[in-house]
Amino acid sequence: MRRLLILAGLLIVGGLAIVTVGTGSRLSAQQAEARVIDTEEVRDNLFVLRGGGGNTAAFIGPHGVTLVDTKIPGWGQTLLDSVSALTDRPVTTLINTHSHFDHVGGNPELPVDIQIVAHENSAANMLEMRPVTGFGPQNMTFEGDRGMPTDTFTDRFTLGGGDARIELYYFGRAHTNGDIWVVFPSLSVMHGGDAFSGKNLPIMDANNGGSALEFPATLRKVIDAIEVETIITGHSTLMTMDDLREYADFTLEFLGAMRAAKAAGQSAEEAAESWTPSARFEGYAVPEARLLANVQTLFSELP
Ligand SMILES: [Zn+2]
Numbered sequence: 001m002r003r004l005l006i007l008a009g010l011l012i013v014g015g016l017a018i019v020t021v022g023t024g025s026r027l028s029a030q031q032a033e034a035r036v037i038d039t040e041e042v043r044d045n046l047f048v049l050r051g052g053g054g055n056t057a058a059f060i061g062p063h064g065v066t067l068v069d070t071k072i073p074g075w076g077q078t079l080l081d082s083v084s085a086l087t088d089r090p091v092t093t094l095i096n097t098h099s100h101f102d103h104v105g106g107n108p109e110l111p112v113d114i115q116i117v118a119h120e121n122s123a124a125n126m127l128e129m130r131p132v133t134g135f136g137p138q139n140m141t142f143e144g145d146r147g148m149p150t151d152t153f154t155d156r157f158t159l160g161g162g163d164a165r166i167e168l169y170y171f172g173r174a175h176t177n178g179d180i181w182v183v184f185p186s187l188s189v190m191h192g193g194d195a196f197s198g199k200n201l202p203i204m205d206a207n208n209g210g211s212a213l214e215f216p217a218t219l220r221k222v223i224d225a226i227e228v229e230t231i232i233t234g235h236s237t238l239m240t241m242d243d244l245r246e247y248a249d250f251t252l253e254f255l256g257a258m259r260a261a262k263a264a265g266q267s268a269e270e271a272a273e274s275w276t277p278s279a280r281f282e283g284y285a286v287p288e289a290r291l292l293a294n295v296q297t298l299f300s301e302l303p
Contacts, residue, residue: 043184051075054235055232055233056068056069058086059166060086062164065093068097069104072105073140075109076107076109095117096116097191099125118178118180122180134204134293134297135203135205155170179194180193188228196234198235199281203294211301216248216252222244223248246280253278254294271295
């Protein structure tokens with residue numbers, strides 16, 4: 001794997017030092033001050049750009065670059081600089097996996113004339129930028145059309161052709177109600193956004209249409225429909241379909257345990273306090289506040 005380290009300026013941004021990202025981890029002081037993007041080569045023409053929020057994918061196509069997600073606000077130019085280190089071709093297309101600030105934050109900082117594709121529910125969520133359930137305010141809004149999607153879809157969307165074809169799928173509610181799965185068929189790679197942010201209890205953001213009840217079934221649909229060698233996660237390392245299957249089982253175990261807890265008359269607080277994932281899922285991060293928020297979301301969804 002070729003790894004490039006892009007140091008793009010030494011700006012200290014007010015407030016950024018305490019920004020938390022979707023996995024619940026904190027940006028390091030170095031990242032906050034220096035805006036470091038770490039580039040990992042996934043294929044000859046597909047890269048993961050890490051740092052400053054969610055994992056961005058950069059696909060170098062024959063006519064231009066397609067990005068998947070744009071990190072937290074203020075990181076757009078750093079992102080463009082890191083792409084410039086890979087290719088002379090311009091960024092022509094952006095895909096947003098969902099509407100959260102740590103995935104769409106740089107949208108308004110990209111060139112004005114690019115195509116921006118998102119699920120129709122994400123486009124609607126981006127008009128509001130409501131707080132993330134169990135996390136907090138998103139502290140960003142879009143001004144006018146700048147950085148907003150130019151193209152939306154319901155179930156399926158195709159970009160490009162031949163080896164540069166990109167397929168976008170929507171399989172239902174999970175992390176939000178607009179999570180899309182971005183597949184590069186010629187490369188056997190998929191970007192899963194935060195519906196698969198890594199091996200952790202995911203945020204189930206009811207404020208933005210997410211569902212604890214439907215999350216496992218949505219993942220099952222992905223597993224049944226798609227086969228790739230490599231998955232780019234929302235915030236973690238590269239993973240495989242086996243990892244996704246394990247993670248789907250994890251969300252199903254959570255659902256089953258909490259369903260039983262509610263049936264037994266436990267409160268959301270009691271259910272959250274008493275839950276320990278089975279040994280198979282050792283190492284999965286389960287942030288306390290997120291767990292309680294997810295249980296509350298599920299209990300409100302269950303009859
Ligand atoms: Zn997210």
